[in-house]
Amino acid sequence: MDRFAVEAVQLTKRFGDNVAVDGISFSVREGECFGLLGPNGAGKTTTIRMLTCSSPVTSGQLVVSGHDVTTDPRLVKTRIGVVPQDENLDPDLPTRQNLEVYARYFGLSREVIQQRVTEQLEFFELEGKAKEKVDTLSGGMRRRLLIARALIHEPDLLVLDEPTVGLDPQARHLVWEQLRRLRERGVTQLLTTHYMDEAAQLCDRIVVMHHGKILAEGSPRSLVRDHAGERVLEMRLPASERELLLGEAGAVLDIERYGDVAYVFGAESALAPLAARAGDDQRALLRPASLEDVFLRLTGRGLVE
Numbered sequence: 001m002d003r004f005a006v007e008a009v010q011l012t013k014r015f016g017d018n019v020a021v022d023g024i025s026f027s028v029r030e031g032e033c034f035g036l037l038g039p040n041g042a043g044k045t046t047t048i049r050m051l052t053c054s055s056p057v058t059s060g061q062l063v064v065s066g067h068d069v070t071t072d073p074r075l076v077k078t079r080i081g082v083v084p085q086d087e088n089l090d091p092d093l094p095t096r097q098n099l100e101v102y103a104r105y106f107g108l109s110r111e112v113i114q115q116r117v118t119e120q121l122e123f124f125e126l127e128g129k130a131k132e133k134v135d136t137l138s139g140g141m142r143r144r145l146l147i148a149r150a151l152i153h154e155p156d157l158l159v160l161d162e163p164t165v166g167l168d169p170q171a172r173h174l175v176w177e178q179l180r181r182l183r184e185r186g187v188t189q190l191l192t193t194h195y196m197d198e199a200a201q202l203c204d205r206i207v208v209m210h211h212g213k214i215l216a217e218g219s220p221r222s223l224v225r226d227h228a229g230e231r232v233l234e235m236r237l238p239a240s241e242r243e244l245l246l247g248e249a250g251a252v253l254d255i256e257r258y259g260d261v262a263y264v265f266g267a268e269s270a271l272a273p274l275a276a277r278a279g280d281d282q283r284a285l286l287r288p289a290s291l292e293d294v295f296l297r298l299t300g301r302g303l304v305e
Helices: 044-051 073-078 095-104 110-123 139-150 169-184 196-202 220-227 239-248 268-278 291-299
Strands: 004-015 018-029 033-037 059-064 080-083 157-161 188-192 205-210 213-218 231-235 254-258 261-266 284-288
Touching: 004 044, 004 188, 018 033, 018 044, 018 188, 018 205, 018 213, 033 044, 033 196, 044 059, 044 157, 044 188, 073 080, 080 139, 095 110, 095 139, 110 139, 139 157, 139 169, 169 188, 169 196, 188 196, 196 291, 205 220, 205 291, 213 220, 213 291, 220 291, 231 239, 231 268, 239 261, 239 268, 261 268, 268 284
Parallel strands: 033 188, 033 205, 080 157, 157 188
Antiparallel strands: 004 018, 004 059, 205 213, 231 261, 231 284, 254 261
């Protein structure tokens, strides 16, 4: 029987006449990595703020680690660890002291603090930087230190808001590796990200939000299968040539046109002959469907401010 770290039922948040989160329901199972995806303004950040007791719930129910965020906010805060998008480490303290000072907020004994700080520094490969000021650390090291800090009190739920924003590819992959290791240890994670490859790499299940509502939910693989299919053909041809080829294809194809590109979704058997007739990969690229295709199909390809 599943046990849940988070249960949201008809969760709603209003700011005056603006409905930022519109009656969403979802649950996060203990031990899984759960992703919240959506464009800017979708309601992800507002949902996270309600979950971390930073913003009150307008209506509905939100239970975290068995405690209602409305009636037991202090208990909820003791059971979650938060990795913010904006870095808020103390620049005046060395790496180790950043962890020690934070741990004191949870009433841990000196002995427990020293043990846990040492464990976190080793796990996140920061023991060699323990005495250095945080402003001397690389961006990837500071991000790992933020995650270590969020785990110092052994929370039931780790909330990660854009955990690899601004990192180079090597640093991102190291953070991914350590988040996967945490999941293997049974640490429940709730993740928001704009990187679709990150969500595909890390998340067991995902919800896609838009305009405060949940549009789809499932594993990365099932979402791709259900909303994008097997393959995608990106056609960058003059409009007249492109439409002639599509018209001659003689098959019922799922086509989206955006600017000078047509995206054709379907099985490889239907798309491969069309790609061959169109020419090289610069004109017609046949590739596997991805989570990014799902995201753009559900939320639109136009820029959301």
